[in-house]
Amino acid sequence: MDKLLENKVIVVTGGNGLLGSAMIQDIRNKGGIGISADLNINDTEYSIKCDITSLNSIKETVKDIYDKYGRIDGWVNNAYPRTADWGSDFLDIKEESLDKNVKWQLNSYILSCQEVIKVMLKRNSGSIINVASIYGVVGNDFTIYEGTNLNPPAAYTAIKGGLINFTRYLASKYGKDGIRVNTVSPGGIFDNQVKEFVEAYEAKVPLKRMGKPDDIAPSVSFLLSDKAKYITGHNLIIDGGWTSI
Ligand SMILES: NC(=O)c1ccc[n+]([C@@H]2O[C@H](COP(=O)([O-])OP(=O)(O)OC[C@H]3O[C@@H](n4cnc5c(N)ncnc54)[C@H](O)[C@@H]3O)[C@@H](O)[C@H]2O)c1
Structure with missing residues (x-):
């Protein structure tokens, strides 16, 4: 077994979701102690309920993780809280909803960094990853949403772009x-979206398919590991070439 992350204590927020669960699995496969900090938990030993x-x-x-293990080697900000009206058309976005989504998806990542850095400073060591998106790097191609009821949220671009530079x-x-801090920016991940969207996406992206969670997780593990010891401030885009054209 590849022991890239042997005995490293690594927390993934939203570790029970689509991308988070693949990250947790990959971290554990590589010898790490992968802990999911999620609102919805399903495995008691290595999950912790966190909002x-x-x-x-x-x-x-x-505090709970530090008290139990005496250290936190890695932290991945990945959770994805959003309001029920997330995805409203730009002209319909309510101020209250905008405030909440920015607080939940950007401010919460910043505050998580603040808390975990306090602990990492005790050992002068740590790796943090903020999960952003290609939509923090480039504008949306609205043509791929045509004929579907999908609507890319306007706040997402501001939040993810902000996160990349905050990193x-x-x-x-x-x-x-x-302490190293990097961003990982995935492209669109296949999650049973409607056929029209998937086909339009695949036609445009150079590698001709949507991403899968296991396209993303190994790069997260790499950045968390000592193999990436001279990499910080980087935004690793994993998108099948979407942002290259
Ligand atoms: N899925 C994609 O296509 C895609 C593409 C690019 C970037 N991303 C980014 O990847 C990250 C993960 O996305 P995903 O698609 O896996 O989302 P997801 O909805 O599948 O999973 C998100 C997880 O976050 C948890 N969560 C929600 N609110 C929370 C809270 N308040 N506190 C703690 N946990 C909470 C959920 O329970 C869930 O397990 C997000 O930052 C997202 O922006 C996703």
Whole structure:
């Protein structure tokens, strides 16, 4: 077995979701102690109930894991809380909804970094990954949504773009303390979306298929590992070539 992450204590927020569960699996396959911090938990030993939209819950999660293991080697901000009206057309977005989504998807990642960095500073060591998206790098191609009821949320681009540059801030500030901070930006992941969308997506993307969770997870493990010891502030785009054209 590849022991890339042997005995490293690594937390993935939203570790029970589509991408998070593949990350947890890959981390465990590589010898790491992969802990899912999720609102919905299904495995008691390596899952911890956490609501990233609550600072108290983030603090408790970090404290519980630190008390149990004495360290946190890696933290992946990946959870995806969103309001029920996420995906409203741009002109229909309510101020209250915008505030909530920015707080839940951007501010909560920032606050999670704040809490976990306090712990990582005790050992001058750690690797943090913020999961962003190709839509934090390029604008949306609205043609692929034509004929479907899918609508890419406007706030998503602002949140993910912000996250990519926030990552660089942390990389610059904490490099001297042995803490690396990187972004992983996936392209669209197949999740039984409607046929029209999948076909349009596949026709455009150079590798001619949507992504799969196991296209993303090994790169997350790599960035968490000591093999990536000279990589920080990077945005690793994993998108089958979408952003190359
Ligand atoms: N799926 C894609 O196509 C895709 C593409 C690019 C980027 N991403 C990004 O990947 C990340 C994961 O997306 P996904 O598709 O796996 O989402 P998902 O909805 O499948 O999983 C999200 C997980 O987050 C958990 N969660 C929701 N609210 C939470 C909260 N308040 N606190 C803690 N956990 C909470 C959910 O229970 C779920 O397990 C997100 O940051 C998303 O923006 C996804």
